[in-house]
Every structure is written in structure tokens, then in C-alpha cells.
Amino acid sequence: MQHSMRSALSTSPGGPDTLKLGSVPRPEPSGSQVRIRVHAVGVNYPDLLIIEDRYQFRPERPFAPGAEVSGVIDALGPDAGGLEVGQKVMAMTGWGGMADYVCVPVSKCSPCPPEIPFDEAASLLMTYGTAYHALKDRARLLPGETLLVLGAAGGVGLAAVELGKAMGARVLAAASSEAKLAAARAAGAEGTVLYPLHSPSREEQKALAAAFKEACAPGGASVVIDPVGGGYAEPALRAIAWEGRYMIVGFPAGIPNLPFNLPLLKNCDIRGVFWGAAIEREPEQHQRSVAELLEFYRAGKIKPRIHARFGLEDAGGAIAALAGRGVTGKVVVTVD
Known part of the structure; x- marks a missing residue:
């Protein structure tokens, strides 16, 4: 039996108002992927570019924007090693994050310390x-x-x-x-x-x-x-x-x-x-940098400032808020 999930879908090129909350099949992890139950999504300028077809990558539609997420692993692909079901993680997705679930290669995931709230964890990686x-x-x-x-x-x-x-x-x-x-x-x-x-x-x-x-x-x-x-x-x-x-x-x-x-x-x-592109070319360097960023966080030298939080049903509003240039810090989509 195939399960469904909610997803903020881009069905045609356009601005934030073109995003519509829809139901799609829940993805299954393959190869070295893990499936993440998404808790929060950091909103970034590429999210606007990608739904307008102005980004370096053009995913096949329909797709969800959302390039960075935090959540909990709920399934492993057959070749996924180093991470476990139930583990809290931060991950770079490229797109697809504004949904209940997303599948990500292990190399794009980083374990998330328990003391970092999901909304801050979703605001750490990209910016x-x-x-x-x-x-x-x-x-x-x-x-x-x-x-x-x-x-x-x-x-x-x-x-x-x-x-x-x-x-x-x-x-x-x-x-x-x-x-x-x-x-x-x-x-x-x-x-x-x-x-x-x-x-x-x-x-x-x-x-x-x-x-x-x-x-x-x-x-x-x-x-x-x-x-x-x-x-x-x-x-x-x-x-x-x-x-x-x-x-x-x-x-x-x-x-x-x-x-x-x-x-x-x-x-x-x-x-x-x-x-x-640097992450793709130098994944080990990326993981070292993430570890150093987490040390800065633990030392109190960095702390994401959350400007506003939006629900998944208003993912378009979250991207529109960022595009309006009135934001100080990060906009986050929280996924119930």
C-alpha cells in the first residue's frame, strides 16, 4: 500500500503565489538515501529562483522547493550507512524540503545535536x-x-x-x-x-x-x-x-x-x-565545516535569528516574505 504526504507544489513557473499544497506519494529511500520526517525548512533566496525557473537547477514538475531541512530519520535505503532510524538530522536537499517527508543521500545529512531546536537547525546549513x-x-x-x-x-x-x-x-x-x-x-x-x-x-x-x-x-x-x-x-x-x-x-x-x-x-x-557545488565536490570538507559551525553554536558565537515562521500550507507566503527584503535573519516553514 502506497502512502501519501503533503507537499507545497510548484506545478508551473511563477512566483510564490503559484505554490499549492497538494498530496503526493510518500517517497521511498533508495541506495544510500535516508528518508527524513521533516520538522522545519529554512527558506532561502534559491527557493524563489527555482520556482521561477531562474536557478541553476530545474527539477521536473511538480516539485516542492525547500533546500534545507531538519527532522528525524524514519527510513533507510539499503546502502545507507552511518545514520540510524530515529536520529535527529539537518540536511541539504536542493529542493523537495517543503513536504512531510524527503529522501536525501547520507552525504547531505549531518547529525543534529539534541539541544538545537528544529527551527534553528533548519536555519544553520545554507546561510x-x-x-x-x-x-x-x-x-x-x-x-x-x-x-x-x-x-x-x-x-x-x-x-x-x-x-x-x-x-x-x-x-x-x-x-x-x-x-x-x-x-x-x-x-x-x-x-x-x-x-x-x-x-x-x-x-x-x-x-x-x-x-x-x-x-x-x-x-x-x-x-x-x-x-x-x-x-x-x-x-x-x-x-x-x-x-x-x-x-x-x-x-x-x-x-x-x-x-x-x-x-x-x-x-x-x-x-x-x-x-x-563545493559540497558536491568536497563532501568531507563540508562535514568538517558543519562540525566547526556546531562548535561555534555550542560556544554561543552564532545563533540563527528566526524572523518569522509559516506553516506548510503557507509555504508561498514564506517565500514571498523573504522576497520582500523586509526580513532580518531567517524565515522558516514548520511542518506539523
Whole structure:
């Protein structure tokens, strides 16, 4: 007898309002997969992109978005080793997480300490994982360096502020409202820059570059974390230090056109951060990073800030909230 489950389904390309709660067959784990009874799902910008057919991957429809989950293993595939039924886990799913159950390869699962609540566990992997990969693996951030974080109250941005502080950097945060800057200061930012909510015009970019330079004085930003893009990128690049590292994380404000003379003049690097692909290529490094993130959590140096929780029946509303740029921290879908 085949069991069914609830799933927030994308049946055609479109925005969050196109998601509909439906009933689909419950998946069975194969090979080295485990099946997770989902308790919480972290909502991330790729969830919006994937239902609009604007992401690197295009799953066959109907599918559920949801790239990171926490829950409890309830079934094992025939070749699944190292994990047990009843074990609490965090997992990267790519998509499919906004459902009662999801099947995931063992390599994408991490045991979850019992003291971490499900909603926080579902908020740890993607944003902190991306930020840590950017800061540790790609930027090689050193203690005492100056870190400028754009979009500093978003999921990746706030994680980068906390992790930059934990790694011994002087952290400066930039965001589009005083409330967001206050959240960044609470997470450890020493200085802040307020920028416009709309992508800045050429004239506004000049003023923003001056504000970034002043905040990053005397030497400029050793590392810039940019999960925003658009018209914010060039002003931040103009504030970079000699031999600084500019980390490209994402483009909710649009893909910027950067003048190539700036990296030449600053002798600096522009580096891409594609954490999802890095997990595929270096699974053992990913597991080491997750273990280090859990140590930061236990030490009280990082703690996901949950902005809002939505039920599975309102998964579209959760993605819409994130897309509205009014979110500080993480949006989570909880699954009863």
C-alpha cells in the first residue's frame, strides 16, 4: 500500500503565489538515501529562483522547493550507512524540503545535536554554510582583517557578521534600514553603513562609495561579502583594500557590471562563492565545516535569528516574505 504526504507544489513557473499544497506519494529511500520526517525548512533566496525557473537547477514538475531541512530519520535505503532510524538530522536537499517527508543521500545529512531546536537547525546549513565557505575557504579571512558585509541583516549577511566576529575580524555591516543595522550590531558589527533600499543611481553610488571608504578606513576592506549585487557592488569594490578579496555570493538586486580597472588598481581579487557545488565536490570538507559551525553554536558565537515562521500550507507566503527584503535573519516553514 502506497502512502501519501503533503507537499507545497510548484506545478508551473511563477512566483510564490503559484505554490499549492497538494498530496503526493510518500517517497521511498533508495541506495544510500535516508528518508527524513521533516520538522522545519529554512527558506532561502534559491527557493524563489527555482520556482521561477531562474536557478541553476530545474527539477521536473511538480516539485516542492525547500533546500534545507531538519527532522528525524524514519527510513533507510539499503546502502545507507552511518545514520540510524530515529536520529535527529539537518540536511541539504536542493529542493523537495517543503513536504512531510524527503529522501536525501547520507552525504547531505549531518547529525543534529539534541539541544538545537528544529527551527534553528533548519536555519544553520545554507546561510552559515555559505558564509563560512566564503570567509574561510574562499576569502581566507584572518584575525584583525576588516570585513565589509553587504545585505548584513539577511540570512547569509547576518551569518557572515557573526562568523566574521568569531573569526577575529573587524566587521562592518551595510543594510537598507536602521532596524537591520541594529540587528547587525547586535550580531557583532563594529560599524554600519545605511544604503538605499532601491538599487542606487550613479550619483548615489558615488556617495555610497565614500561612505564605505569612511567606514572601512584607514586601509579599506580586506574582504567584502556581497550577497546583494546590483548597484551596491561597485561602491563596495571601490572601498576594498590593496590585495583585498571581493566575494560574490548572489544577486537579488541584479547582476552588476563591474569595471575591470578597479581590480587592477587595487591589486585585488574577485572570487565566486558557489557553496552548493563545493559540497558536491568536497563532501568531507563540508562535514568538517558543519562540525566547526556546531562548535561555534555550542560556544554561543552564532545563533540563527528566526524572523518569522509559516506553516506548510503557507509555504508561498514564506517565500514571498523573504522576497520582500523586509526580513532580518531567517524565515522558516514548520511542518506539523
